[in-house]
Amino acid sequence: MNQFSEILEVTSPFSLALTAGTLAYFQGRVGADSFENGVYRRALDTDEGMALLSIRELGHVDAPRLELTVSSENLVRSDAQLVVDTCRHMLGAEVNLSTYYDAVTDDPILATASKTLRGLHPPRLPTVFEGLVFAICGQQVSSIVARHIRTLIVGKFGRPMTVDGVIYHSFPSPRRLLDAGLEGLLAVKLSRRKAEYILGIASKAVKGELEIKTLTTLSNEQIVARLDAFRGIGAWSAEWVLLRTIGRQDVFPAGDLALRHILSERYLSGEKVSESEARRFAKRWIPFRGLATAYLFATERLRPRGRSSGKRSP
DNA sequence: AGCCAGGCTCTCG
DNA sequence: CGAGAGCATGGC
Secondary structure, three states, X not given: OEEEEEEEOOOOOOOHHHHHHHHOOOOEEEOOEEEEOOEEEEEEEOOOOEEEEEEEEOOEOOEOOEEEEEEEOOOOHHHHHHHHHHHHHHOOOOOOHHHHHHHOOOOHHHXXXXXXXXXXXXXXXXXXHHHHHHHHHHOOOOXXXXXXXXXXXXXXXXXXXXXXXXXXXXXOOHHHHHHHHHHHHHOOOOOHHHHHHHHHHHHHHHOOOOOHHHHOOXXXXXXXHHHXXXXXXXXXXXXXXXXXXXXOOOOOOOOOHHHHHHHHHHHOOOOOOOHHHHHHHHHHHOOOHHHHHHHHHHHHHHOOOOOOOOOOOO
């Protein structure tokens, strides 16, 4: 095992706790992501093996200094650039939050969120394949169920790697999910339909039809149209990829039930909002609708919901 | 116990 | 075409 470290360039303000915390649901391990004791970690497959990324904050929100440490059997420092690029992509490192914050000062909800969530960059998943699989897992079911299934997929089919006595799993490659087959995917509590969707997407991925570099050259509408043509992918899932993998900053997934619920509670005193009403409402946030979406979801996550879940005694 | 969750496809009128 | 059933699972 060898290790090397690099400093990641990020645009200030930047909060690792909020940005990585969003990936890992703020604390602990979820799927391929973990955020514990101030360190964000993720295992990645590489050409010849695996690498564990560990990112920590050495500075602070307004003078960020992020240190990336790469642990790997086969990577050496000269291979670092690809890993550094992946990290910066995942952390939304280049996103300039200041212009967004300036734009929403007249919106009481988002202006408050700008303060409590200062430095939250919208995080991204590393590949289109992972984004699509995550979206499929999230279709229709509650976010708790989706999270559970994603964690099962990673734990069961991701490649394992042990570092300092701890086992990490990468998000499974398309090949590995194809090998898992229908039975394997049914075993992680996916419906038969969703398992079929994922296998279909995986076979497209191994044929090289999901290259992120190809997609990023296209417009939002073109990307949605292309992804929407895949079986199992509709507008909601395509927009999810646009936001959470490609990282576009002016996308508003008006079909999202939870987002409409937030809109209704925060802005419309509980009145129900249809998809088209939500889309119309969100026009006020152009050209930052994606950032507004990320901040709305994040405030909702931070808000204490439900009561004390005291499930101690059996 | 049911009903609903950060949808989508397929099948019928 | 539009409407509606069906889907797996965890919480409430």
